[in-house]
Amino acid sequence: MSFEPLLQYISQYVQLTEDEQQLFLSKIRLGKYLKGQYVVQNGNVCRYESFVLKGCLKTFYIDNEGQEHIVMFAIENWWTADLGSFLTQTPACYNILCLENCELAQITYADLEALYLAIPKLERFFRIIIQKAYIAAQQRIVNNFSMAAKDRYVQFRKQYPEIDQRVPQYMIASYLGITKEFLSKIRARLARRKSSRVN
Amino acid sequence: MSFEPLLQYISQYVQLTEDEQQLFLSKIRLGKYLKGQYVVQNGNVCRYESFVLKGCLKTFYIDNEGQEHIVMFAIENWWTADLGSFLTQTPACYNILCLENCELAQITYADLEALYLAIPKLERFFRIIIQKAYIAAQQRIVNNFSMAAKDRYVQFRKQYPEIDQRVPQYMIASYLGITKEFLSKIRARLARRKSSRVN
Numbered sequence: 043m044s045f046e047p048l049l050q051y052i053s054q055y056v057q058l059t060e061d062e063q064q065l066f067l068s069k070i071r072l073g074k075y076l077k078g079q080y081v082v083q084n085g086n087v088c089r090y091e092s093f094v095l096k097g098c099l100k101t102f103y104i105d106n107e108g109q110e111h112i113v114m115f116a117i118e119n120w121w122t123a124d125l126g127s128f129l130t131q132t133p134a135c136y137n138i139l140c141l142e143n144c145e146l147a148q149i150t151y152a153d154l155e156a157l158y159l160a161i162p163k164l165e166r167f168f169r170i171i172i173q174k175a176y177i178a179a180q181q182r183i184v185n186n187f188s189m190a191a192k193d194r195y196v197q198f199r200k201q202y203p204e205i206d207q208r209v210p211q212y213m214i215a216s217y218l219g220i221t222k223e224f225l226s227k228i229r230a231r232l233a234r235r236k237s238s239r240v241n
Numbered sequence: 242m243s244f245e246p247l248l249q250y251i252s253q254y255v256q257l258t259e260d261e262q263q264l265f266l267s268k269i270r271l272g273k274y275l276k277g278q279y280v281v282q283n284g285n286v287c288r289y290e291s292f293v294l295k296g297c298l299k300t301f302y303i304d305n306e307g308q309e310h311i312v313m314f315a316i317e318n319w320w321t322a323d324l325g326s327f328l329t330q331t332p333a334c335y336n337i338l339c340l341e342n343c344e345l346a347q348i349t350y351a352d353l354e355a356l357y358l359a360i361p362k363l364e365r366f367f368r369i370i371i372q373k374a375y376i377a378a379q380q381r382i383v384n385n386f387s388m389a390a391k392d393r394y395v396q397f398r399k400q401y402p403e404i405d406q407r408v409p410q411y412m413i414a415s416y417l418g419i420t421k422e423f424l425s426k427i428r429a430r431l432a433r434r435k436s437s438r439v440n
Contacts, residue, residue: 165368166364172371184302
């Protein structure tokens with residue numbers, strides 16, 4: 043697997059010279075994980091910030107009652123990490139698990155910090171992508187408070203159609219903060235509405 | 242009001258030279274707002290990213306039923322903006338209102354973009370503070386799903402004791418996504434528990 047998708051992704055935001063690309067890639071490791079394998083485990087330090095070349099992952103949290111809550115998914119061209127753990131190099135609160143066989147372009151904290159100094163353009167790159175992630179997180183907080191579960195699901199499906207197709211429904215329910223039974227009802231209602239519109 | 246608190250805040254993350262400080266401050270405007278005044282109104286473009294020198298503000302969203310949902314508060318040494326609107330220079334979804342008379346150090350999008358080029362260290366500065374905001378936002382999503390309302394309030398009070406004191410309780414209830422009646426009950430229960438522990 044080449045790192046071309048990562049370079050293409052970066053080039054949307056900043057232009058690296060040939061030398062900078064080489065330096066950057068020299069710090070990137072290819073991580074291959076099997077379906078069901080953990081990239082990050084709660085209690086261990088999150089060693090890498092990972093760019094998804096191939097596959098699908100979930101980030102989740104287990105509460106005191108042992109219930110799983112899905113924080114985010116990641117598919118190709120997304121970044122994933124327990125960012126709090128990665129940036130402070132302290133034990134992770136979250137788990138990151140592969141839902142499919144995955145290939146990840148990974149960088150350690152020390153290497154990333156060194157790269158920021160060597161290639162200041164990367165500060166800009168990561169500033170911009172983290173800003174986007176922050177805006178999406180804030181929007182999700184508001185949606186969780188202000189939108190009915192059905193509307194949140196409709197929006198999720200529109201925003202992330204690929205994830206809706208690749209991920210089991212009970213995980214999407216967890217991400218939306220509803221039960222899987224309730225999500226089934228919503229889906230059934232939406233399907234009925236669609237078929238009555240077609241007929 | 243001097244901009245000293247802003248320079249001090251920045252110096253925690255990056256070291257600006259005297260010249261860079263002067264250039265940076267030359268782009269900063271002092272915004273004075275009265276209690277009840279809007280810094281950002283839903284539908285208008287968010288013109289400034291604002292650093293709070295003095296005062297307290299709320300960012301909120303009005304849903305289709307006309308109900309208000311508080312997204313965040315801001316007090317001294319915090320940044321506030323409708324970041325989605327500011328960064329894309331499109332109409333704001335949120336409103337930002339002064340809960341006290343406020344003095345804000347403000348910068349426009351065009352000036353900030355020019356400063357990033359003139360002082361690349363500012364890329365680093367804003368990358369770091371947005372990372373922190375993102376981690377907090379993600380934590381809040383998980384807490385909303387996984388923690389009981391009482392525990393969320395206890396955590397809020399511990400994390401932001403000053404906001405708990407300066408902001409009316411019904412606004413904190415809105416921030417936590419619960420009714421003000423329910424928050425009153427939680428507070429009464431906590432007070433009873435505290436007094437029974439004291440006696």
